[in-house]
Amino acid sequence: MATPFFIEVARRYLANMIVIDELPFRFVEGVGFKRFCNAVQPKFKMPSRYTIARDIVDIYTNEKKRQFSSSGSTSELDKYLGDIEKGGKNAQFDILEWWKVNATKYRVLSLIAQDVLAMPVSTIACEFAFSTGGHILDRFRSSLTPKMVEVLYHSTAGFSD
Structure with a gap:
């Protein structure tokens, strides 16, 4: 008695084999594999590696949907x-x-x-923030030249009264 052949079932098993055995998608385009499949089942039209990749994505998507609907839980x-x-x-x-x-x-x-x-916390001490004596400019804390600091200081000195 002859066994019926279903192309869709064969493609699904081929996609599962590639995933389980961790084969590259190009495996289906190999000459030896094509000859083997033709000898076993001449009716089987060998899919391209792109078609197999799509089949694998479809299997994954359907399995994920099945598990999602059967578990009833969502992330x-x-x-x-x-x-x-x-x-x-x-x-x-x-x-x-x-x-x-x-x-x-x-x-x-x-x-x-x-x-x-989260709001960032200030690392400046309260006394330093409100004290003019705490604003010390030296070569490590400013890229301004000493002459520019002097000009800026004198230009704002009259406004502090």
């Missing part, structure tokens, strides 16, 4: 994007408050948001 990023899309635009939106409320719901994304939204 944290997908949930976040869905919530943002549902929320719409609000002129009074406070992003810091939103993350404060939703940090437990989006644990990983909230850590990223902390890094992105």
Whole structure:
């Protein structure tokens, strides 16, 4: 009894073989492989490496969709994007408050948001920031020449009264 031959099934098995055995896509264009396939099944039209690459991407996409639908779970990023899309635009939106409320719901994304939204802390001491005596210019702290510093100092001296 003859076994039925289905080209689509053969192509799917060929794509799976290339993935499992980690073969290069050009494998299907090899002379020896073409001869072998022709001897085994003359009806099989050998696909190009580009077609095999597309078949593999299709298999991957379908498998990912299948796993996604069977598990019923979505990634944290997908949930976040869905919530943002549902929320719409609000002129009074406070992003810091939103993350404060939703940090437990989006644990990983909230850590990223902390890094992105964090305010840098000043390293300048308060006394230095408000004291004219603390503004010391030397060759390590300024690229201005001493003559230019003197000109700038005298040009603003009359405004400080």
